[in-house]
Amino acid sequence: MNEQDLRQLLTVSVEDVRPSHPAVTGWERARRTRRTRRAVGAVAVAVVLIGGGTVAALRPPANPPPDHSVAPTVAPNHAGPVVRAPAELTFPPDPLARLGNPATVRLSERPVERALALFQPMDEEYRADGPIRILGDDGVVRSLDVVTPAPTRDSGGNQAPAVKAGVLSPDGRLAAFAQTNELIMVDLTTATVRRIPLEGYLEMVVWAGDRVLVGGDGRTYAVDRVSGAASQLDVSLWDLVAPDPAAGREAALVEVSGMRDNLTLRSRTAREGTVRSEQKITGGPLPVPYQVNEFYGRGWLHGERLARSAWITNSEMDGAEGVAVLDARTGAVAHVLDLGRDRWKGCCEVLGWDNRGAVLLRLQPGGLVRWHPETGEVTGVVRDLAGVVALAG
DSSP states (O other), rough: OHHHHHHHHHHHHHHHHHHHGGGGGGGHHHHHHHHHHHHHHHHOOOOOOOOOOOOOOGGSSSSOOOOOOOOSSSOOOOOOEEEEOOOSSSOOOTTGEEEGGGOEETTSSSOOOOOOEEEBEEEEESSSOOOOOOETTTTOOOOOOOOOOOOOTTTTOEESSSOTTTTOOOOOOEEEEEEEEEEEEETTTTTTEEEEEEEOOEEEEETTTTEEEEEETTTEEEETTTTTTEEEOOTTTTEEEEEOGEEEEEEEEEEEEGGGGOOEEEEETHHHHOOOOEEEOOTTTTTTTTTEEEEEEEEEETTEEEEEEEEESSSSSSEEEEEEEEEEEBBBBBEEEEEEEESSSSSOOEEEEESOEEEEEEETTEEEEEETTTTTOOEEESSSEEEEEEEEO
């Protein structure tokens, strides 16, 4: 046994006895559940739309999504296609920095014009620790008091928080919560709630232009956010990448799936979900031995770039944490943020892009960070957030 084999063995042994951190393993549990479902023949996701309230409140707004980006504060640190996360982060001023603050007012008393983020505090047992917080573009943190979404669950009884990456609309005006037998939609600008009764265990939400894609329980539905009309769509919300809100209603739906040499990027038509193209994901300019082993969490499109969290092979081990940015046209991996080995498994879910082309991601332990793939710069946003975050845009 050589030194590298011994090091990997010791790493696995340490991970096996590491204290559990359920607040960051929800997607991993869901992924395992998904594999079990595949083994018995059920592979997709179910979708539903819920609503009540005015139709006008659900019309797609003409205004652009909120800009919660910040200008770089240090000199670029571009070091090629692979960048290692720094041991110590700087925390420049950031509009999202107040996300960890306690709520000072209820949403019903002071609705937002636009929300930058939602935050569900969680306790050590992975249970909601107080109401959902809403950070408005005015810097005020509100509590969601007009409705209390229940945890989502699947047919096997596995539960997860109602707040997940993707529940907040790109414009920051609406929040959609998948629930068992219904979808709850909250207009954050009026503090009103829509409910549409549905059947099934609904778990995930993805905003796609003028539609809400809702999934769980073996099917996926596309729901018109104005009329509430729903149609079945042949896509998997486990693999679906959140579309770029600037791409328009006819933008292709992109899926990323597979493992190691079978990683696949698939493009589908927006309305019918018909496969347009399929290609292998390649390592692109990554130096040896770097490669992407498997993706997890939600993927996010920004123009022709796609960001998603992954388990990678680096120079030290197979199974390190990382984030990959792909060329969505070719499937080539263009950039990797190497987060190393001394982190919780599934620690670092991508939450989206900002308007300056930086990737926002969770970093457990550590909170929320911002990575600029083109320059390699990594900066902190919030130091510690014990809970689940959803960002607008």
